[in-house]
Amino acid sequence: MEEDRDEYSVCVFFPDGRYSYVHRYISAKRAVETVVNLTKSSYAKRGLYRKITITDGGDDTNYVWEFGKGITYPTAAQLRESSDDT
DSSP states (O other), rough: TTTTTEEEEEEEEOTTTOOEEEEEEEHHHHHHHHHHHTTTSSSTTTTTOOOOEEEEEEEOOEEETTTTTTEESSSHHHHHHHTTTT
């Protein structure tokens, strides 16, 4: 798979259960940059964003941040295991 394919989406989830795509069909780099900005925002810090996700073109979840918990997927152990494989 090409690394620069625009196939990632960033979605925010609100306290009432609604959700909204912030960006769709963007590069992995832009998705990560967007999540970094969103998680540092006042909305995230006050809990107005309950969850922020990155999904890929196959609708697989690649990243989850949750209010009050931080990054919940991939876990620290999964990241360590992945870096050990390289």
